[in-house]
Amino acid sequence: MTEQLLSVRDPLLSVRDLRVSYQVGRNFVHAVDGASFDVPRGSITGLVGESGCGKTTVARALTRVIAENATISGGQIMFDGKDLAKIPEKEMNALRWRDIAFVPQSAMNSLDPVYTVEYQLGEVLRRRGGMNRKRAGARSEVLFEMVGIDRGRLSDYPHQFSGGMRQRVAIALALALDPKLIIADEPVTALDVIVQRQILDQLKELQTRLGISVILVTHDISVVAYICDRTVVMYAGKVAESGTMHQTLTAPSHPYSMGLRNAFPDLQGAASGILTPIEGAPPNLANPPAGCRFKPRCPFALDICGSEPPVIDVAPGHPVLCHRASESASLRIEAAKTETWMGKVGMNQMETARA
């Protein structure tokens, strides 16, 4: 079944050359600078990267809920035959909740503390879904059952729920009108490991049962390994690499993805394993380095990396934005060694530190 959905023939969502910029004073910060990827039907796609690499901006741009000083300055977001980057706001608004729903990073912030959870669910169901009070009430009970909360707790206020429960409520809200796509921004980041696992299991179960697609924004590749079918690795506003979860995690082909893999502790791995950080920080996007943006931190950078890197398919459906993508198999061997990453940055670290 997985093999089937991984050939992206008829994607639910297809993003091409997406650009989003923030105006800061007189400058423009190109937070997303030409991102392209597909989201297959009935799958979970992980959008991975460090803070400040543009993954949340991409997620928000897909629903066009972006900051006031941000604009979608180019590209296409094809969803169900419509270009979400271009359709009028009224049409976009009709799609939100019904077709695309958003689970924000902190569930506490997405729920209004002065209304009961039932009221907030009801509001979406009545105003967005056109249901009457009775149907909305019945649907709320179904939704609570789906996310595994006792229906008796519908009349509780957000503060009466634990962090994990609140995240379940946020998922129930997103599912309210049967959307085709759910975008979840770091849904488990603030949670304990056990609760995290329970929420991920629930999300996976619902995604499979309802046949919907999920975009999961996360910085944690263990979460990607646990639950995702596809991976989109972002770095400094660009897609560094995308492919099936297996391709990107077992054969990472962009040096950044290789570095991320080294930085993760593996509970099942050898005890003597040393974690290797990627020194430095993502570049300031108001003034990104010329050519490959990972160059200042990359242990494999050559002179050619000062020019714009090409997108190379290392395998079908596995595009990589790197001059040396064709050598990825041998680079991977080098990247697994700690000394490869040591002392690369030094001086550069100062310049690239986020101001």
Next chain:
Amino acid sequence: MNIATKKSDVLVSVHDAKLHYPVGGAFAAMRGKSTVVKAVDGVSFDIRRGESVGLLGESGCGKTSMGRLLLKLEDITGGSIHFDGEELSKVQRKELKNFRSKAQLIFQNPFDAINPRFSIRATLSEPLENAGIPKSEREDRIIKALELVKLPEPAQFLDRYPHQLSGGQLQRVVMARALILQPEFVVADEPVSMLDVSVRAGVLNVFRDVRDRLGLTAIYISHDLALVRYVCERTIVMYLGRIMEDGPTEDIVHDPLHPYTKALVAAVPVPNPDQSHDPLPIGRGAPDPRNPPSGCVFRDRCPAAHARCAAEVPQPRPVGSRLVACHLF
């Protein structure tokens, strides 16, 4: 402090420590509702000099409260904690300064732990000033501390402000501040949870390196066993204010004994797509610290609970290299 005749092998000794917080106030008391949360409830362990111990558990298990008790940031409700032979509750205010220079806290969130209006120089001068280090020596000590935490070219950071530093750099400054008075003992409370994974590894490596070089005794508080394993040779698992299991980290990772530890180990996601996952061996529902179950506090989520678990509080018992508080053992 008394002059110890002979330095004992044990630096910190915790005996039946309790920390109870009153909650709900007078009205709840009148209605007969429980008015204390037992954040730490009868915890005992020793930490040897130079040992690194992980305190592992979910939010609300009492691990942070335990850490604060060890640093005398909270007044103990019952039991005792000895630091270097001295009972903490008997340390007088005047002597507290001396204790503080020996035992330090590394905070969780570097963005909150440092005053945004203080330059890095001012941030690091403050503890030196409090300890009465003369002005002429301070700059030198600050540079040395920043070198210790591997901030390259530390001099150029002195006049910067926190917002000009990245999270990883800032967490190193937080570490430098904790280490600048050369403590013997540090408590690190989830020191990398606010950092990006790519910089986490660097901060953890610095922590390991500094600990080994200074021979520090350390407590590392976290809910993530993968992180604890990276820095601690021994792990204490807590649940609702009590110790469930205490032993060598590798044994706990590979063969968890207590049912709660089993769940914690199973829940840690692994960055390997081929790893199979068993269903979580734990019941739903967050523990309510105001109303813990009778007997074993874990029994309402435990897949192996039986009649005895409700009746009798399991005491920690030695099982091989470990202590386990469970009636199954």
